[in-house]
Amino acid sequence: MTDNPAFVDDPTVEVTGVSKWFGPKVAVSKLSCSFGPGVTGLLGPNGAGKTTMLRMLTGLLRPSEGEISVLGVWPRAKPSVYSDIGLVPEESAVYTHMTGRDYVKYAAVLSGIDQPRAAADRAIQTVALEDAADRKLEGYSKGMRQRAKVAAALVADPQILVLDEPLNGTDPVQRLRLIDLFRTLGDEGKTVIVSSHILDEVDRMSDRVLAIVDGRLAAAGDVRAIRRAMSDIPYRVRVETNRPRELAARLLEDAVVHGVAVEDGGLMVETEDLSALGRGVAAAAKRVEAVPTVFRPEDASLESVFRYLIGRR
């Protein structure tokens, strides 16, 4: 059994020392990991290299170095393996002149399915697109197109499903339905690889997460492990009050406060425990008779979290 959380014991997809560069720009750098049955989330900010990674997994892009193996082969070398791979690309790429049903049926025919019409109907039902199935795709909303793409990817019942930001543009109800669908597919033993830049989405979909930043693997493991890794990130919180200097002096005595600076008439406070700081600010303000008017974490964006993760490797 492997101890490295970037790898699984029963891989269906293996990535070994893979890099990809476009001219001077390095999109993915010496990335090694593996994927197996269940849902794996590929988490990272925009531009981190997730889409490049997924495109290499499916054979759309060739790695500049390293090796990729899907069900034991490099897909481009053996196109027949594509009957076991389904891709939902990030871009809104559909044949707009087709109806939703024709589009999914086209995918079924290209995948060599015996009864493409019946398979298309089943896939459309799975993503709850029956009502719009006979309308042209050009009239679909982004969320509906996403569901049509998911149906097209599922129509051949592939063993491996690669989903690039599949929840983009979907409404909350569709989102829940798709998340349930992906989890069910993972529970059925399919390898589901799903990318997102939204932590909450990945948390709800995946048992295991690979965090990618600047084309490198920043963290790997189950969602709780990633959360733990992120729990010691210092927050910067802006506090505005009518008595900034007095409040700053009092806050420096608080153990949860790492540092305080007076900036632009307010305070910039560093802490690792946001809720404890909130209580501390309230208590300190009471003691110095200050009135806090603003309490705002400044750098809790996912981007800064990822920067932190890559910085501590």
Add this chain to the structure above:
Amino acid sequence: MTAALAIVSATVRQLLPVRRAVVFLIAEASLALVYLLMAGTFSDEAAALERLFLMVITLYFPLLVPIVTLIIASAALGSERRDGTLSFLVLRPIPRSVIAATKVFSAILVAGALNALGGFGLSAAFAIETGTWDLVIPLVAGGLVATIVYSAIFVPLGFFTDRAVLVGLLFVLIFENGVAFAAPGLSALSPWRLGFSTFNGLAPNALVDPILQEFDIELVTVSTSLLRTAVLALFSIAFVTIVLRQRDLASE
């Protein structure tokens, strides 16, 4: 339906939406209409034939056929790459050679049908005027040969550049209709001359020979023309197959 037929069917619909079909049909029919409008000025059958020849050699082969084929063929793979639908097509258990062949074939089918209609219309207009239908098959066949050669060139071109139409136009207008006339040695590289050679080879000698002498065009035999066309088409399919196997099929 097999995968190959499905790709051809989808590509044909993709390449020829209704609005574009109408525009192309008007363009193809315009030669015949112009010819019929001029018909009253023809003094005899020889004049009618000379006018037809002039239109065939200055409009149909050097402009209409290449431009229609350029727009159609460069979109066969190019629009898939540009619109991001290429992944839908290539991530299927289909040999890349089948994808390449169906794309080239689809372009030939659509552009060939349009150009054949144009050739038929023009030769039919001549037949209405003179009662001679002998030029219908030669002109349609010549148009088809030129269409095949242009498709073999423009399908791969469309994959490599978003500006395929511009590049293609420069090739047609500057090289084929400029440089190749000035330097006849280079005319072997001109696709429409293969089509014209086929037309000339199949047309009755008594009709075309007297007029052809007025034009300085390097011609090959019909069999040479067909052989070159077949080789170019096969080379194009092989080239696109290699490209689909070897190159990145998505951008950064």
